[in-house]
Amino acid sequence: NLVAVTGATGFLGAYIVRDLLEQNYRVLAFVRDPYNQEKLKTLKSFDPTGSKLTFTGGDLETIDYEKELKNVNYVIHTASPFKYSSPDPWGEIINPAINGTLGVLKAASKISTIKKVIVTSSGLAVYDIGTKKPEINDDDWSNVQDPINQPYPYSKVAAEKKAWEYIKENNENPSTNHFKLVVINPSYILGAALSPLVNASVATIVRHLTLAEKPRNVAIGVVDVRDVSRSHLIALENDDANDQRLLVSAKVVTFKSISDSIVQLFPQFKFNTNTLNNEDPEPFIFNLKSTKLDKLNFGQFIPFDETLKTMTKHLLDLKIINPEL
Ligand code: NDP
Numbered sequence: 001n002l003v004a005v006t007g008a009t010g011f012l013g014a015y016i017v018r019d020l021l022e023q024n025y026r027v028l029a030f031v032r033d034p035y036n037q038e039k040l041k042t043l044k045s046f047d048p049t050g051s052k053l054t055f056t057g058g059d060l061e062t063i064d065y066e067k068e069l070k071n072v073n074y075v076i077h078t079a080s081p082f083k084y085s086s087p088d089p090w091g092e093i094i095n096p097a098i099n100g101t102l103g104v105l106k107a108a109s110k111i112s113t114i115k116k117v118i119v120t121s122s123g124l125a126v127y128d129i130g131t132k133k134p135e136i137n138d139d140d141w142s143n144v145q146d147p148i149n150q151p152y153p154y155s156k157v158a159a160e161k162k163a164w165e166y167i168k169e170n171n172e173n174p175s176t177n178h179f180k181l182v183v184i185n186p187s188y189i190l191g192a193a194l195s196p197l198v199n200a201s202v203a204t205i206v207r208h209l210t211l212a213e214k215p216r217n218v219a220i221g222v223v224d225v226r227d228v229s230r231s232h233l234i235a236l237e238n239d240d241a242n243d244q245r246l247l248v249s250a251k252v253v254t255f256k257s258i259s260d261s262i263v264q265l266f267p268q269f270k271f272n273t274n275t276l277n278n279e280d281p282e283p284f285i286f287n288l289k290s291t292k293l294d295k296l297n298f299g300q301f302i303p304f305d306e307t308l309k310t311m312t313k314h315l316l317d318l319k320i321i322n323p324e325l
Pocket of ligand 1: 006007008009010011012013031032033058059060061078079080081082096120121122123124156185186187188189190199200201
């Protein structure tokens with residue numbers, strides 16, 4: 001089976017490529033610049049003989065998906081602009097997110113070998129940061145409405161909604177309904193990257209640990225990157241996941257408690273957690289329930305302390321953070 005993975009050089013994408021290769025899938029990795037050998041190094045190390053992994057790519061909005069996805073059996077679409085602000089929120093974040101997702105789905109409807117498309121949406125399409133709803137599950141939708149000030153969550157909601165609209169219509173067309181959609185909604189992803197690149201979610205924690213920014217005392221769902229990768233493979237292999245939206249979240253914590261835990265786990269940090277305090281009021285802690293994953297026998301999530309240990313060790317080893325501050 002040949003699986004296309006978009007955003008393959010990303011924090012999550014690299015794990016998915018590695019895990020697929022380990023399960024003996026052939027992988028077609030979509031990367032922004034297939035000629036940037038430096039950026040492909042990590043991915044190439046997963047397939048030293050070069051027999052199972054091939055590359056293609058380009059910009060999300062200009063790829064000829066119909067040509068590039070030929071003969072593919074599954075698509076895992078993780079690529080999406082991941083930054084929280086931009087001088088051009090529509091051009092840089094929202095439109096590429098929507099057009100990339102629609103580009104993949106439209107091509108899939110024309111390529112009869114494709115059986116399933118798995119789109120990586122976000123927990124931020126399920127709940128808003130600062131929500132006051134006590135119980136949240138896979139059926140909830142966030143209410144983000146400000147594309148200019150919240151372009152990233154807006155882009156994830158917009159792209160996911162377009163995907164569901166598209167597949168609903170496509171399912172009714174017997175000449176193109178040969179493939180299924182699964183959407184994965186991971187909460188805030190942390191862990192040790194497989195390459196030296198620091199993505200936007202880990203970068204926020206790095207800013208807290210380098211005292212460049214105070215961690216907000218707001219509640220968020222968190223999950224280990226290895227579990228998010230695993231959820232994509234489960235979605236690919238399990239027909240019960242078809243047409244589902246899968247919230248993938250291990251625990252609810254606050255940004256402040258993440259820094260507190262890291263400082264406790266790594267006594268070499270010289271600053272104490274009071275340095276990290278800010279004026280935020282007490283957070284509203286909600287419950288996030290991955291009801292659909294339970295039914296797919298996902299099993300246990302990696303304990304969050306373990307996620308923090310592997311991530312922080314990686315950041316210390318690469319000298320991205322300095323505990324002597
Ligand atoms: P990364 O930034 O590491 O990955 C994003 C990937 O998308 C990168 O490979 C990037 O390419 C690619 N990409 C972005 N814009 C374009 C573009 N215009 N053209 C081509 N490729 C593009 O972040 P993550 O791995 O964390 O994110 C992966 C997915 O998971 C995203 O869809 C993100 O929204 C989603 N997600 C992430 C969460 C998190 O906390 N990390 C939480 C929930 C969802 P390049 O490597 O060249 O920059």
